[in-house]
Amino acid sequence: xxxxxxxxxxxxxxxxxxxxxxxxxxxxxxxxxxxxxxxxxxxxxxxxxxxxxxxxxxxxxxxxxxxxxxxxxxxxxxxxxxxxxxxxxxxxxxxxx
Numbered sequence: 805x806x807x808x809x810x811x812x813x814x815x816x817x818x819x820x821x822x823x824x825x826x827x828x829x830x831x832x833x834x835x836x837x838x839x840x841x842x843x844x845x846x847x848x849x850x851x852x853x854x855x856x857x858x859x860x861x862x863x864x865x866x867x868x869x870x871x872x873x874x875x876x877x878x879x880x881x882x883x884x885x886x887x888x889x890x891x892x893x894x895x896x897x898x899x900x901x
Contacts, residue, residue, distance in 0.1 A: 817888040821896060838886040841879035848876040 824831040852870040859866075870876055 813885070813888065816885050817892050820885070820889040821892045824893075834886065834889065837882060841882045841886070844875055845879040845883060848873055848879075 820830075820834055824834060848870060852867060852873075856866050
């Protein structure tokens with residue numbers, strides 16, 4: 805499974821760069837998805853921390869329940885891939901000039 809994840813982390817951002825070069829609309833789609841993912845990620849993180857503070861829980865394991873939330877994991881994974889995609893774009897455009 806580790807090899808699949810490693811390959812995905814390399815291949816998906818490269819595919820994103822190729823797609824946005826071929827279809828300019830894809831750049832807006834990728835950025836829009838990143839905005840939605842960051843809002844989702846931030847909302848889930850903030851509400852989880854607030855619930856822990858509200859309940860006055862002192863165990864650090866309580867916050868780890870956020871990792872059971874699929875939306876949190878998917879949005880965080882997309883933000884990671886989007887960050888690598890932006891780095892690839894930056895590298896590609898810096899090499900042109």
